[in-house]
Amino acid sequence: MSSVVIVGTQWGDEGKGKIVDLLTRYADYVVRFQGGNNAGHTLVVEGKQFIFHIIPSGILYEDKKCMIGNGVIIDPAVLLGEIKELQEKGLPVTPERLMISERAHLIMPYHSTLDQASEAALAQGKKIGTTGRGIGPCYVDKVGRRGIKVGDLADMGVFRDKLQTNLDEANFLLTQKYNVKPLDFDLIYDQFQSYAEQLNPFSGNVSLELDNARKRNDNILFEGAQGTQLDIDHGTYPFVTSSNTIAGNACNGSGVGPTHIDAVIGILKAYTTRVGEGPFPTELFDKTGEELQKKGGEFGATTGRKRRCGWLDGVVAADAVRLNSITGMAITKLDVLSGQSKIKIAREYQFDGKKYQAMPSNIQLAGSVQPVYEEVDGWQEEIGDVRSFEDLPAKARDYIKRIEDITEVEASIISVGPDREETLLLKNPFEN
Ligand code: GDP
Ligand code: IMO
Numbered sequence: 440m441s442s443v444v445i446v447g448t449q450w451g452d453e454g455k456g457k458i459v460d461l462l463t464r465y466a467d468y469v470v471r472f473q474g475g476n477n478a479g480h481t482l483v484v485e486g487k488q489f490i491f492h493i494i495p496s497g498i499l500y501e502d503k504k505c506m507i508g509n510g511v512i513i514d515p516a517v518l519l520g521e522i523k524e525l526q527e528k529g530l531p532v533t534p535e536r537l538m539i540s541e542r543a544h545l546i547m548p549y550h551s552t553l554d555q556a557s558e559a560a561l562a563q564g565k566k567i568g569t570t571g572r573g574i575g576p577c578y579v580d581k582v583g584r585r586g587i588k589v590g591d592l593a594d595m596g597v598f599r600d601k602l603q604t605n606l607d608e609a610n611f612l613l614t615q616k617y618n619v620k621p622l623d624f625d626l627i628y629d630q631f632q633s634y635a636e637q638l639n640p641f642s643g644n645v646s647l648e649l650d651n652a653r654k655r656n657d658n659i660l661f662e663g664a665q666g667t668q669l670d671i672d673h674g675t676y677p678f679v680t681s682s683n684t685i686a687g688n689a690c691n692g693s694g695v696g697p698t699h700i701d702a703v704i705g706i707l708k709a710y711t712t713r714v715g716e717g718p719f720p721t722e723l724f725d726k727t728g729e730e731l732q733k734k735g736g737e738f739g740a741t742t743g744r745k746r747r748c749g750w751l752d753g754v755v756a757a758d759a760v761r762l763n764s765i766t767g768m769a770i771t772k773l774d775v776l777s778g779q780s781k782i783k784i785a786r787e788y789q790f791d792g793k794k795y796q797a798m799p800s801n802i803q804l805a806g807s808v809q810p811v812y813e814e815v816d817g818w819q820e821e822i823g824d825v826r827s828f829e830d831l832p833a834k835a836r837d838y839i840k841r842i843e844d845i846t847e848v849e850a851s852i853i854s855v856g857p858d859r860e861e862t863l864l865l866k867n868p869f870e871n
């Protein structure tokens with residue numbers, strides 16, 4: 440039995456969904472542990488694309504169990520929409536296949552309204568560029584000890600009281616601070632009564648379920664959302680999301696103790712992208728940046744925004760290895776680099792005569808540092824059809840070896856295309 444955590448090493452969208460889907464083959468359970476429907480995880484199976492925002496990416500395998508842990512925040516409309524969509528595709532999602540932690544918090548309609556209103560009120564340069572899905576305000580209520588949990592849907596009396604208190608406060612902010620129309624209590628209450636009927640059968644104790652799974656020697660795969668540089672504590676604050684995205688939170692966000700984690704796979708895109716605002720030292724504003732954006736199809740899976748693109752950042756990768764205790768790398772989108780004559784990797788940053796080997800916590804400094812690059816040769820061949828390491832062009836192999844040297848972590852998986860099959864599984868993390 441093994442427990443493997445998948446995390447993003449950069450600013451999200453590294454290809455976590457694809458790798459989770461691939462590794463689900465070897466798992467019995469797939470568990471989301473943080474974030475909400477700000478995530479957009481894309482899988483392609485036999486040419487068919489699926490995008491999941493809240494349901495774990497393991498759901499396409501009918502014999503696997505999917506868990507949404509206590510650390511996740513849930514917009515019921517989005518979750519029920521995904522369940523319905525899967526049902527229509529002939530993949531029924533039953534409580535036997537999906538459990539939602541009763542401790543997970545609910546994203547309420549006023550959370551997304553507040554998220555959008557507060558972003559709109561921020562001056563240029565101060566905007567975070569959130570997904571507008573209510574993530575920040577929902578986690579604020581959770582930490583403020585007034586949030587509404589999935590478990591509260593089992594007692595509509597409790598739900599009613601909490602909604603009244605929370606909505607009063609949200610409406611005060613909306614009308615007095617943001618000059619936005621207040622939301623209607625009855626409308627929300629009625630909507631959630633219907634959500635409660637549909638969601639209650641799915642709610643349960645995820646921690647207990649996973650403990651029993653572990654005792655049965657089942658394999659458990661934890662699916663991170665966002666990426667290390669978006670972590671609320673360790674990322675480019677305040678240009679981050681509102682949860683801990685790093686591997687340690689797989690434990691907190693699902694109710695599993697730290698000694699039960701066996702491996703951590705860091706998903707590393709072969710170059711770098713970022714959606715939303717904030718520092719991005721290796722960002723390219725030239726033709727190469729445009730080429731990566733186009734060839735990589737770099738549009739946000741949640742908001743459709745164009746992703747900012749740049750070279751691979753070895754400083755960001757080193758931060759990720761340290762913060763997540765990564766045991767193996769999955770290098771994704773290597774195929775997108777085909778055709779580049781030279782490829783650059785940032786080895787450190789410099790500013791004002793000083794050198795930096797980690798992302799500075801001072802946000803002005805993080806936005807000012809310049810990358811110090813090393814340059815390697817690129818390769819011209821398209822590699823989407825390659826299925827073994829030896830068949831990759833020599834320069835592509837060199838690039839991977841260089842990444843291994845820099846990060847001091849071996850590459851376990853190489854991804855050469857979006858499809859499940861377009862993958863080189865060099866070392867299966869479930870076979871230790
Ligand atoms: P996630 O949020 O980390 O799951 O990543 P996204 O799904 O938001 O973005 C990754 C995008 O790249 C998706 O459109 C994937 O289908 C696609 N993708 C994943 N791996 C590869 C790869 O190796 N090559 C190419 N060309 N596309 C990939
Ligand atoms: P996946 O799981 C990329 C970014 C937003 C914004 C910041 C805060 O698909 O990798 P939020 O709505 O969370 O308050 O926005 O975080 N962001 C992501 N960027 N991939 C994601 O998820 C993201 N989730 C949030 O663009 O900059």
Ligand code: MG
Binds near residue numbers: 452453479481
């Ligand atoms: Mg994504």
